[in-house]
Amino acid sequence: MKAPGPTLAAKAGGLAIAGWVAAWLLALGALAAWRGAVPLAPAQPIAFPHVVHAGRLGLQCTFCHVNAPRSPEATVPPLSTCMTCHETIALDRPEVQKLRGYVARGEPVTWTRVHTLPDWVRFTHKRHVRAGVDCSACHGGVAQMARVTRVRPLTMGWCIGCHRTRGAPTDCTTCHV
Amino acid sequence: MTRLEFDGREEFLARLRALVEAGTPPERIRLQMPFEVAEAAEILGERPGAVRFFALAGALAGFGTGLALTIYSVVSFPLRVGGKPIVSLPPFLLIGYLLTILFGSLGAFAGFLLLARMPSPRGLAADAELADRFVIVVEGEEGR
Amino acid sequence: MTGTRVGSEVERDVLGAIRRPGWRWLLGLAVSGLLAVLLHVLWGALIVRGLGLTGLNNPVGWAVLITNFVFWVGIAHSGTLISAVLFLFRARFRTSFNRSAEAMTVFAILVAGMFPLIHLGRVWVFYFLLPYPIERLIWPNFRSPLPWDVFAVTTYLIVSVVFFYVGMIPDLALARRHLPGLRGRIYAVLSLGWQGTGEQWRHYARLYLFLAAFATPLVASVHSIVSWDFAVSIVPGWHTTIFAPYFVAGAILSGTAMVLTLSIPMRRWLGLEAHMPIDHYEGIAKILLFTSLLVGYTYVVEQGLSLYGPSPFERDQYAFRAFGPYRGLFWLMVVCNAILPLTLFLRRARRSLPWLFVLGILVNVGMWTERFVLIVASLSHDFDPYAWGTYSPTRYEIGITAGSFGLFFLFFLLFSRLLPVIAITESKQALADRAGEEGTP
């Protein structure tokens, strides 16, 4: 009862300590992993090129996103809006044919959100648009994008920064109710 | 160089005193002790080390940090709670006080390591000697 | 007789203890290890399912978990007291206990520190509490006592660890010499290559002095700050100015009691009777008695203030404690903390290790109940009669409490085998001093 002693003690001790530390590291790791990451430029069911519509054709954002100035949600246009032109225009393009396919099948198109905020943030497009904030302030130069990409951080600090510079309210209830 | 070893503290001190009175320059005397003997330093006429300055620096830094942190935090994002003023010093002083102690002790420790040249490779060497007796080493001229 | 001979005895026995793990030790290790695991499992359940698994409810938002926090922070106190304060007062009996007391301090803070986290509703965002420049641009609220806790406990932990470690450096160097092979190397590295040269000793002495000087105010401040978690609020029974001294006294009482509870068996099982003489225990017993008197006094003053004061809420509250559903615990706390320790006025009691051991346990039972009564009774009977309600713990809280003891003893058992449990170098010095006094008439 002497030789095995120290090694045993050391082993047991080492294990216990290691286990405890590991548990903590694990917890912290899980913590770091805990956030719903959103891809910056997700693929869309139809590769709608803003660069053509908003860029080359120079359509206003609100031409399609009609609700932006009058509703909290900008909303994407119904397919009927697309069809006003694409009944006749660019019928040969594969993406346009995709679109017509959806319409023919009577199936709504489900886009992947690029700019999204957590459930605990209340954002209203109406107020921002009416305050004269340019769409690109948050959405970046969509008019130059073939595929819409999130270029702004959309973090709280970023929001507050802009609110402060523009003298907009920074009371918590402005965004968190 | 000469090396003297003692079992008892008293003999050790007596001999050390003798050496110094005999005119051996203190800087040529190296000691090793199993525990601290304050008198030894006195005999060699060494003044208390510089650890205290590190401690002081740490303490002041801590207090400053505490106040700066707290005050900046409320000024940068002022929020009204319980009708209290935005800059409410009493609690902030508390933070300052705690950081004083924290930085102070860490400063002192850092200072000690620096001054005592620790961790020292020589001390870590497998054959590093550690006296459980009192040792006086007097280095000869060639020692330098 | 000269210092070194006796000194080397200490050295042999203490470092020898590192080698011999008895079956008692292994058993203890296993039991406390299991309890520690239980603690983390139950905590996991709380995180996944929610704090509803506890018995907490609407008026009573804090209970056993916070009780444990206060309790363990209290335990942590005697460590600093014995090592720092007694060092400054040059109390000789300190040398038998300071090492284990310091270890106890460190472990108790580690355990205590877990509880504020355990009782958080959303522990996964605990970092909101930490003051670092986050992208949200928003900081912790330094006007709230909880960030004070964060700072106080962290400071206390770090300072205690440093103090504990610095005090151990020379002994680690010794251990390195006694243990061959890998473990020797480990101790060597831990000792940072200490050689005990005059130069090192000179700075070391200054450092130790300063650490003691810094740690001493912490004894008073840390538990005062913990007490302000309650005193700063407006809850009847919490909102009193006496809380800071009241808590500090209580903390030292429980800490000292824990020292007895731990060191008496340790002394026996590690065969250190020679180096932990009864006289030293008598010294500890005196501290226990003194703090117990303080605590008893605060009990009286607390009730007195409530009766004297203008607030009907306060008056009702103290009546509720003494005669309400928690009266059993209330009187238990009075007996354990303020009455039983009075036996220590008798020299025989002070010198009887069995009694000191039992008393140590009883006092800690009393101190735990004190915190429980203080927290739960006050919350369950505050301002609005409609909102009154009582609380009783569930098996989750009981399990976590047991687990916290497991974790603490796990740490302590490991310490008792892996590190020198008595300050060898200091003992040597003490012995030398005594020898010197005897030698020089």
Add this chain to the structure above:
Amino acid sequence: MMDRRTFLHTLGLLTGGSALSACTPGKDRRHLVSALVPPEDGVVPGQSVWHATTCTECPAGCGMQVRLREGRPVKAEGVPGHPVSGGGLCVRGQASLWRLYDPRRLRGPQVRDGGALRAATWDDALSRVASALAEARGAGRTGAYLSGRTTGALAALLAESAPALGLEWLPRFEPFSHAAIRRANGLLFGAPEVPRLDAARPDVLLTVGADLLETFVSPVGLAAQVVAGPAGRRWWHAEPHCSLTGANADRRLVLRAGSEPWLLAWLLARVAPSARRPLPPAVVAAMPRPSIAATAEATGVAVDALEALGAALAAAKEPLVVAGAIATAAEGGLAVAGLAALLQWTLGATGRTVDLARGEGYGDVGSLLDLRALGERLERGQVGVLFVARANPVRHAPAAWRLAGKLAGATLRVGLGDLMDETLREMDVVLPLSHPLETWEELAPRRGLRELLRPAAAPLGDTRAEGDVLLELRRRAGETVAPSYQERLMAGWRARYDDAALRAYSAAGWAEEPVSGPPVGLDAGAAAELLRGVRLSPPKPGLVLVLAPSIRSFDGRSRALQLLEEVPDPLTTVTYGPWISVAPGDARRLGVADGDELRVTLGGWSAELPAKLQPGLAEGVFVVQRDVLPSFPGGMDPATGEAICALPGPGLERTGRGGRMPYLSGSPSQQGRGLIPEPIHRKETAKRASLYPEHPHPEHRWTMAIDVSRCIGCGACAASCYVENDVPVTGAREHRLGREMSWLRIEPFYDAAGGVDFLPILCQQCHAAPCEPVCPVYAAYHNPEGLNVQVYNRCIGTRYCSNNCPYKVRRFNWFDPVREAPLDLLHNPDLSARGRGIMEKCTFCVQRITAARDRAKDEGRAVRDGEVVPACAQSCPTTAIVFGDLNDAGSRIAALVKAPGSWRVFEELGTEPSVHYHRGGGEGER
């Protein structure tokens, strides 16, 4: 004549979120959907639309407006200025949305197959019914159609459909049939009606049994009237037990059960000589004249109390006596109703505050007599197909009748309803009815009033409107009928209204038409006859068990809705499960405490109920709310057909079982802590004692004032808050642990005399809030508009704020709040997410403040006074809650806060709450 589209549009059929509009997925934050075509005009996603419709949780027919978001009703509120309800909506009305989304709602037809009910298709179920009808016709057996009270368009359809299907439409079955009152009025005035009351005008009001504030005919409207009574109005209420109505009366007289005739007879004799409308000599001759001593002896009411009452009634300018409910639901109920009617007549109330010409339209409601007759016919096998629609006779018929068994006498039993109940369980075919918010309907709850119901949501299950079922059955019988009930209704409206009228009707949700009835006259002979029939027998001594109606579930029809169990009973604060109220004295005698179980026996009937002490209660009286009983233990008064609800001589014994029961109040009394200072002196506005400087509220300073003299404790505000703010509904287990989540609660405080004060407590939005500084992360802070904001996503759940809140209004999410589908659709999209581990609380409906500010900004103006109405204030039937901006000097709130006698709870703590309480203008006698 407008074209069909504009017609539909006018009816709001095509406006935002109506049943037909494309409903966009509300919660999905990961995707966006491009529909094929734009939604119908008017739909702007993320904006709410309010639909005016009608509440159907009880027969009163209060106005209800429903808020629609993304095609789903998310909130119900009262219609301001509505002729029935006057603008409030009661706790049951709030819960009607829970009925719409109730997970246990019948999703499709069921038919009985060898004992058990099994799901079936409509076609299958209906063809069964049709063939059974054909058979019965062949066998010459007329069927019976038993329904709950039915008015308006559906009544018209039933009246013509029943004969067409070979059915007899039996008198309507209502547990609260008010049969005695109708019988008496029929005898005395030839008008067998429940009169429409005007409780706002009387300066002296005596209610005997009639629980105006709970279930009596039209409680929301009556409550609004009662609190609006003239200054100095005195209101006596006489009853054996202690009801919410009694608790709110200026003076409650505890009558010995069954002694009501004594009281009324004595009063009649007392006031008749000096009355403004003298009684005919024959009547005077027949009048019983009990001595005051005998009356006091029999009723247990002190002589001087009687004197005071008699004198007050005699001297009153506008006296009103109402007897009903518990007072008429007993042997001799007819005498009670008759005496009360004569008092009304001779005191001059009839024709003024008691309107028989424009009655409540209960003429076609039957009574238990009709139900018994049906039972006998069933036993004799004279009934063909039996329909039971929207009624639960099995549960409400006296248990002794064993009605369930007798139902077997019909050839086929067809049940129509929305939730499975005791009656539907006995049926062979169960046809699920759509919720009133899923269908078109038109009600006429009282004579001269039409109310519109229109679909606010697409049906959640495979359900149909009763009208469509009837039409379909007639179609199958070979008739040619309207293609759908909707078409039939619309045809009716097209014929009745022009463009403008329809718009008005649609916008308001109701339309009133002048009704002229002949002035009623007293039939002296009948009156004398009735008086001679009055038996003044001494009431039976001993214990009495009172089966009281429940404000939370009316006669039990709303019992299935969990929200109504989550909201506590006003007097006992019991939430879940049955209980029996026991007077403290009796509790001592029986040796029971709260939660101890009692076995109650009445003849063969027995039930085990946990006891709850109720201080206001007279000794010897035990109260059980009749909605919680599985079966009805009482009998029937053969004279009127009313159920007998005051039952003498119950056996009571402890079972020995017991335990924590779910009630919320920690103490029935204020413990002298002066939450409601008593008496209230005009106190100088206390100087603000604080070291800190007053902090500014530059823009708004939101403040609330609550009139405790108007608060009747009905709980509508609490229910409204639950729905508006998605407050988690936690259930009995959590309530037992003391973990209710209500943001707003009403605290009943009993005084020594057994009087009750109700104190609504919500977050007081303190200016020096104790909860704020203790939060380590600024989740709780004070915003510049005076709100004590709780930022949910910042909260880490230390619960320190709740500990430090003197009002204990903060609620912690102990678990993740879960709602069984489809209840999860009942969700206010304006709120940010909350979940496990988060502290939540009232913030004066900050989402509504934000919405109002948004509206104001759009219109480039400031927020108007009264524009922001929190959910609680909106629903309050008695408008006890006023909300506004204290910075606006002209606002109502500013005036109320300054008013003398206004106080704040625990003001001495220096928390400076933003909720001010006051006792209105006149102090009650309480």
